Amino acid sequence: MLRLFHFNKLSILPSKASNFLPQTPISISKTIYNRSQMGSFSTSSSSKLLFRQLFEKESSTYTYLLADSSHPHKPALLIDPVDKTVDRDLSLIKELGLKLVYAMNTHVHADHVTGTGLIKSKVSDVKSVISKASSAKADLYVEQGDKIWFGDLFLEVRATPGHTLGCITYVTGDASDQPQPRLAFTGDALLIRGCGRTDFQGGSSEQLYKSVHSQIFTLPEDTLLYPAHDYKGFSVSTVGEELQYNPRLTKDEETFKNIMANLNLSYPKMIDVAVPANLVCGIQSKES
């Protein structure tokens, strides 16, 4: 199933998750503004991805800000915002003159409270996004093959369960007017030289192995991989690198399952607080 979320007028978007219906793509004005003065990825067309990687030190979480800085409205989205750094993120978005449209999660996190609910309470018209399979509340539910448009750029949704049942990977579009190389936001499915644990929240090492090999390792080798966490100070990897050097996922499936079954990790210290909160958008929002 392929659905398209196209940013134009926010009022056309459903206000509640229960009302969600597939959207009809809407044509976007092609008025081109001057090139912005912000860190960005150019595309072969006039569209331009503004991209920022932001770090929350306590949980070692990366939050990603993406925007179409060439679009008149400069629509933006946040992937995996953290409650504690919401003010930092919103301040940056304001300074850069962006219009935040989506606050998205790759999955229901067990190690920090999502910032989506808090963001919705502070910025009107922002829609929370999560996978349908996550069973969490949100304004919009996505699944395999969906496209999430912001201006003339889009993210493609790939279902990558295994760390949790509802994990998804967001990948920038496969088209000549989309960023090259592509960027993939893998959540905890694939970490740099690692992967997320598979012993909670519907996790399955067998499923994670299949997800990474079928949905991430099949992307072009120069695809930039941006995970939800890094604990060693790495900021980015590539499909080519992980295909060659990931110490777990380069193994055959049986060896991988054996590795994952014998990690002997301690009980996640935040899980009993974070998961119930994240199932309802960080409990900051009563609606979603």
Place this chain on the structure above:
Amino acid sequence: MLRLFHFNKLSILPSKASNFLPQTPISISKTIYNRSQMGSFSTSSSSKLLFRQLFEKESSTYTYLLADSSHPHKPALLIDPVDKTVDRDLSLIKELGLKLVYAMNTHVHADHVTGTGLIKSKVSDVKSVISKASSAKADLYVEQGDKIWFGDLFLEVRATPGHTLGCITYVTGDASDQPQPRLAFTGDALLIRGCGRTDFQGGSSEQLYKSVHSQIFTLPEDTLLYPAHDYKGFSVSTVGEELQYNPRLTKDEETFKNIMANLNLSYPKMIDVAVPANLVCGIQSKES
């Protein structure tokens, strides 16, 4: 004075700082290898900058890895390596198939011990680089206007004293075959929405103000700014952003000096260990 360090055969480089003499540029083979599968900045020519930002959590220090991944030798350099993360950095360099040529510092750090000495003890032929004005030991001393070549790419040296007397900023080249937008590695001279303190190591708020305004704020507004530290989870800024939003350096000089004179910062906890060590390349190397 403009000097050129050109990577070709390492044996042509001086082995000791005291022997340093200006180098004659050496032409480089233009054989182009296949595009690598690593995160990179493309240039308008065949050269390609491989770029990685690496983080050391304890001192919130960013180390930068740059390489010409299109060059047959894949020559690489590290800016501001930290002793504690040397093994991580060298492992990554090995995995990416790079040849480390230079281990460089933006200044004599007071908050962590540099990794340059340790790197030199582990990898042969690596040259340490620091500013002449720093009074620290190194294999190569650089100053305003020098160019540091790695393959067909180069960094330009800009003197940006004020945080310390010997602070320099490394900026990617201003030429059509160099990365666009340009990247500036500002050390502690300019931080994201901040700047380094000016009350130790020959610091001077007056000098810092002049340095930033004359050497960094004059760069194109889309120049990406990569500082030596960030404490709030930001990874990059731009000249345009800091010109508009830096809470200190957007002020007039007198106000800036007043701000810097009244920061009431505590004594740097690592300074008595780090500075003596960093003056001799992290004391890991007896030679430099």
